[in-house]
Amino acid sequence: LGRNDLKGRKVLVIGGRGEEPVDDMRVISNRSSGLMSLEMAVAAHRRGAEVEMWMGAHDVRVPGYIPMRRFQTLRDLMDMVETADHDVVLVPAALPDYSPQRRPGKIDSSAPTLDIRLDRLPKMLPSLVRAGRTVVGFKAESGVDDETLEERSRSRLREYGLDLVVANDVKVAGDDMTRALLVDDKGATEVRGSKRHVAERILDRVSGKG
Numbered sequence: 001l002g003r004n005d006l007k008g009r010k011v012l013v014i015g016g017r018g019e020e021p022v023d024d025m026r027v028i029s030n031r032s033s034g035l036m037s038l039e040m041a042v043a044a045h046r047r048g049a050e051v052e053m054w055m056g057a058h059d060v061r062v063p064g065y066i067p068m069r070r071f072q073t074l075r076d077l078m079d080m081v082e083t084a085d086h087d088v089v090l091v092p093a094a095l096p097d098y099s100p101q102r103r104p105g106k107i108d109s110s111a112p113t114l115d116i117r118l119d120r121l122p123k124m125l126p127s128l129v130r131a132g133r134t135v136v137g138f139k140a141e142s143g144v145d146d147e148t149l150e151e152r153s154r155s156r157l158r159e160y161g162l163d164l165v166v167a168n169d170v171k172v173a174g175d176d177m178t179r180a181l182l183v184d185d186k187g188a189t190e191v192r193g194s195k196r197h198v199a200e201r202i203l204d205r206v207s208g209k210g
Helices: 033-044 074-082 146-160 195-207
Strands: 010-015 049-057 067-068 088-091 098-100 118-122 134-141 164-169 175-182 187-193
Touching: 010 033, 010 067, 033 088, 033 195, 088 187, 134 146, 134 187, 134 195, 146 164, 146 175, 164 195, 175 195, 187 195
Parallel strands: 010 049, 010 088, 049 067, 088 134, 134 164
Antiparallel strands: 098 118, 164 175, 175 187
16 A cells, blocks of 8 residues: 555664673663664555664664564674675664773772773774665764765765765754755755654655655
């Protein structure tokens, strides 16, 4: 009964938030709820795609009709990427840029201060790009104007070989409503509204209808 414009295509949505352990109890993470990834997966399913989700920590309920695999750290996800055989990969996940040097056990909380060393993590998106596959990346920035946001998104688009970058401000993390720039090699288009609406507009681009 749906549009079926993604029928016959295998779509992977990587969503949620990464968690990097500080010790055996504590983690460093972020505020992403996983709502955008859920809306994209449900929308792709309605449009006839064979959908799979890979989810980090999240605050939304994934319906049982969408197969899901879990990851915690970026290393977990990088190991999973080697098995990806999808035609389309959408990556709204809020993945960590840094990881603490993990300490065994539970750090004593009686100390007045605690120093944590953070090491830079590799970028995961380039490992997903291959001939014939559509890859959509997401870029969140803070306190920049649209011109700068578009410029940085286009730089990532070209550097990683992506087909589309969805760019927005970090302040929309966890909200039901959002505003984003859809940036490709032809230009930038503003979309705003519910995350369900924005998900549909992104999939219009993926299907060639947008």
